[in-house]
Amino acid sequence: MDPLKRFRALAAPLALALLALAAAAAVLATGPLGVSPEQLITALFGHGPPEAELALSLRGPRLLAAMTCGAALAGAGAGFQILFRNPLASPDLLGVTSGAGFGAALALLLGAGALLTQGAAFAGGLATGAVAIACAALTRSGDGRLALILCGIVAGALASAGLGLVIIVAEPYSQLPSITYWLLGSFTRATAGEALLALAPVGLGSAVLLWLGFRLDVLSLGDEQARSLGLPAAPLRLLALAAAALMTSSAVAIAGIVGWIGLLAPHAARRLVGDRAERLIPSAMAMGALFALLLDRLSTAFGPAELPVGLLSAAVGAPAFLALFIATSRRV
Structure with missing residues (x-):
């Protein structure tokens, strides 16, 4: 690709990523432990004032967890929407969210600690996604995408x-x-270690989806079109599904069940950058990180008792998605 075209393709995702980082800095700069951007930068290198280092140690893990979770859900949602050519596809399409919830709940029932609970959620989500993919493969249905959706519903149930x-x-x-x-x-409840640990699977899944890039656009046209262009449709689809399931499981393991980000962020990003996967996926991830930050900040705005982010995401995301859908329909 021409360098100028490559720069244009990356301009919107980079701008959104910078906006998300600016929002994180604004969160750290406000409130009782607010610090200036200069103090924050020095604290990142271990030379900041005590109040800046305290704000970073107390709020930093939470901000990192929110951004990681939002980016993972939005990236997985964008991947599913492209792959299935379905604007209503979400990270729970393969029942991954339900499986992660079951794994975490079972761990809590058995008295496990925070780390084991997250591990159980991660394993439960991946297991449910694997069951859905395996069942779809056994059906040998002519329409593989429909079989995956139906098997995902069954596994989630x-x-x-x-x-x-x-x-x-x-x-x-x-x-x-x-x-x-x-x-x-x-x-x-996210700690710095847990947030950093989640970066590995989220980064791996993101790298796979970004590497697939235009291949996802081709896969969305159908298996015959992909094979006519020399692409192995089934292995690439399996790879994309595994990457999206890995990202979703990691996000649920950190924060529990947070809906609507994986559905709303790709739609919002699509209005800015279009439908091409190489632009949509990174833009949706940056938008998801920004949405998660805003929701987390909003959860603390109602007094000392924080509202669960999952409730806020539904209360804010549902009407926002409806407004976005109506605006898009009128444009068409």
């Missing part, structure tokens, strides 16, 4: 049934509140 059973069995005064709060979604 089974995971939801297991989650309901865990909730029924849980002790109502000690175990059930923690399970319920985790399922509602929050970035409050």
